[in-house]
Amino acid sequence: MIAAETQQRSIAPVRSRVGLAAVAAVALALPACISVQLPVLTVRSADITNVSTSGLDLRVDIAAHNPNTYDVTINHMTVQCTLAEQDLGVVRDDQRRVLPAGQTVPMEANFRVPWSGLPGLLLSAVTSDQLPYRLEGVAIVEDGSYEVEYAYESYVSRSVFLGAATRAVAPMIPGGIDIRVGP
Numbered sequence: 001m002i003a004a005e006t007q008q009r010s011i012a013p014v015r016s017r018v019g020l021a022a023v024a025a026v027a028l029a030l031p032a033c034i035s036v037q038l039p040v041l042t043v044r045s046a047d048i049t050n051v052s053t054s055g056l057d058l059r060v061d062i063a064a065h066n067p068n069t070y071d072v073t074i075n076h077m078t079v080q081c082t083l084a085e086q087d088l089g090v091v092r093d094d095q096r097r098v099l100p101a102g103q104t105v106p107m108e109a110n111f112r113v114p115w116s117g118l119p120g121l122l123l124s125a126v127t128s129d130q131l132p133y134r135l136e137g138v139a140i141v142e143d144g145s146y147e148v149e150y151a152y153e154s155y156v157s158r159s160v161f162l163g164a165a166t167r168a169v170a171p172m173i174p175g176g177i178d179i180r181v182g183p
Helices: 002-033 118-127 158-172
Strands: 040-052 055-065 072-083 086-093 097-099 104-114 130-141 146-157
Touching (some): 097 104, 146 158
Antiparallel strands (some): 055 104, 072 086, 130 146
């Protein structure tokens, strides 16, 4: 009888350790079962809304799709802008945006892109009908655990760029300036 009692006592702690191990395994596996799907950001357009001596203002229109069954928050967005093959650097839009569950919604991001190579850009604009630009961005989702990349390439016409640049620079030059484009 003493042997039977000893055997029962030694089995009880083993059962409790096995039960605890099973609960721990389920708890660890549970996050792997929850599927987090990243939002999809599609740039529909990007427009230069203003040009000044310090840089250009850029408005990026995006279709943002949240495939999850819960809302997702974009904390901020960054973009690296290249204009006429000149890297203008990385800038940030700190506006927080909530993407509703299971929906595609329009989203607008606004960036002030500084430049240090205005003379080179003006030279490119004079020698080309169009200036190519490229945007490569990242949206930081939730608490920074996820990053969603987006990209866009297009052109700005010489006349639009030079017209905006002329308006930006003319007030600084006594007597103004007059740049004519085309024949």
